[in-house]
Amino acid sequence: MSDSSLPSPVIDAPIAFVDLETTGGSVAEHRITEIGVVQIGPSGVSRWSTLVNPGQPIPPFIRSLTGISDDMVRDAPTFASLASELFERLEGRLFVAHNANFDRGFLRGEFQRVGLTFNPDVLCTVKLSRALWPHEKRHGLDALIERHALAPLARHRALADADLLWQFWQRLHGLWPLDVLRAQIDRTVRRYRIAGDITEDMIDAAPAGHGVYAFFDGSDVPLYVGRSVRVRQRVRAHLTGERRSSREIRIAEQVRRVEWRATGGEVGALLTEAQWIGTLRPIHNRQPRFARAEPLGSSWPFDAAVVFEESGEHAPNERMFHVVDRWCYLGAAATLEGALSLVASCGEPVFEPSTFHILQGRLARGLRVMPLVGVAAPADASVD
Incomplete structure (x- = not known):
């Protein structure tokens, strides 16, 4: 021809x-x-x-x-x-x-x-x-x-x-x-043209391992919150992937901004995702159907806030310390010192049904936590 x-x-x-x-x-x-x-x-x-x-x-x-x-x-x-x-x-x-x-x-x-x-x-x-x-x-x-x-x-x-x-x-x-x-x-075809101010360079900065991400539209309305064992790969697949569902395509067409947070592991990702969904109430997520009242047997089994450490296999350098107090997830820090600061800076914990349901079973299965009572550790300390 x-x-x-x-x-x-x-x-x-x-x-x-x-x-x-x-x-x-x-x-x-x-x-x-x-x-x-x-x-x-x-x-x-x-x-x-x-x-x-x-x-x-x-x-x-x-x-x-x-x-x-x-x-x-x-x-x-x-x-x-x-x-x-x-x-x-x-x-x-x-x-x-x-x-x-x-x-x-x-x-x-x-x-x-x-x-x-x-x-x-x-x-x-x-x-x-x-x-x-x-x-x-x-x-x-x-x-x-x-x-x-x-x-x-x-x-x-x-x-x-x-x-x-x-x-x-x-x-x-x-x-x-x-x-x-x-x-x-x-x-x-792999589509790299990303909407809004989102660029490939921005996606490259997302966590390589476990974490949570949130999509927002042009008016900064929360669209969707998700978690993944490979946040960077998952966000890229959402926005530029070759195999997307019709629902994912509809969401991607509206996205203008992305936030993410590394969690180091699965439990931290579950806690963060549930907290973000509850706080942001994104329009494409289902709200969890947990009773707001504290169920029987939900008393806090520790004398103070506790911390547990996670570091995922896909990004071992993304180590995080997660802090929970009275079934309220206070957040995560990269060091034990940072975890202590979270406790000091947070006010009175408020019972979170999602945190209770996520943690109670994992504690029963042996999730290793350490009480944060009188702990003074250097920045590189880890939980044994």
Whole structure:
């Protein structure tokens, strides 16, 4: 299929097929040496490529693989000098790449270094190939060349590999009905455009392990409170995930602000979630049906406030000390000193039915707590 005979549009957005060559596989340590872009839109097809001076030597293995040498990039532009032009080419387009997390990650890192935020919607052609041909074992670019009779101009050069993706895209339109292809692409696209002031960088700051999160709309009305063993991953899935329920999509469309709190473990997450739901009364959460009056047998079994420590397996550094007094959850602190300060700063505890119901069974099953009576501990002290 020639460039002048474009296939029927399977998506409405303009597209950029992108490939990079780099000095290695680490976004933090390595840099881009070549960029290739094939742009598809209402005006047709255009191609753009450039070598990039990475500011570091190209390892011998990479030189052998790509044919790009230190001499070739010595007088090439730096990424900073071409960032604005490239950003303009990619902005507003669906970003299509093979193993797209690699290419997007490198470009996002480079754009970030020059003060630009790069969060395009992304389609990975590896994932798309797996979705359309699940019985096939190989989905690398060489496998696609063989399977779909693609014509490589070269291999491991940026523009040539980007052009292979454009060829693959054209082949798809002759192999699948348009509605099937459109539905599969829609399921495979990962959407990074986040509403309000929420950015990928903000989500990266969320707790890696156990915690609680809350979504708010543009008027700061609480929408939803949830908990997770991996808060960062769960928040990202809520807002940009590929597999979301219709309810999650409705909530995500309204979200303009997110709050979160690390809890270190499951019990702290349960206590915090229940407290936030009771306080915020988010419109998409069911309110727990606990009796407000203290039930029989609910007397506090300790002489003072108690503390228990949690540190989850997914983020062992997110250690937290949780404080409870007379079935009232006072909060959590990163140190035992902080836990003591919580007791000192809180007023008269008020019985919380949710805290009672969450803790009574766990105490019976051996949750280890320590009374906070006359305790004076250094900041790094832990509960034995």
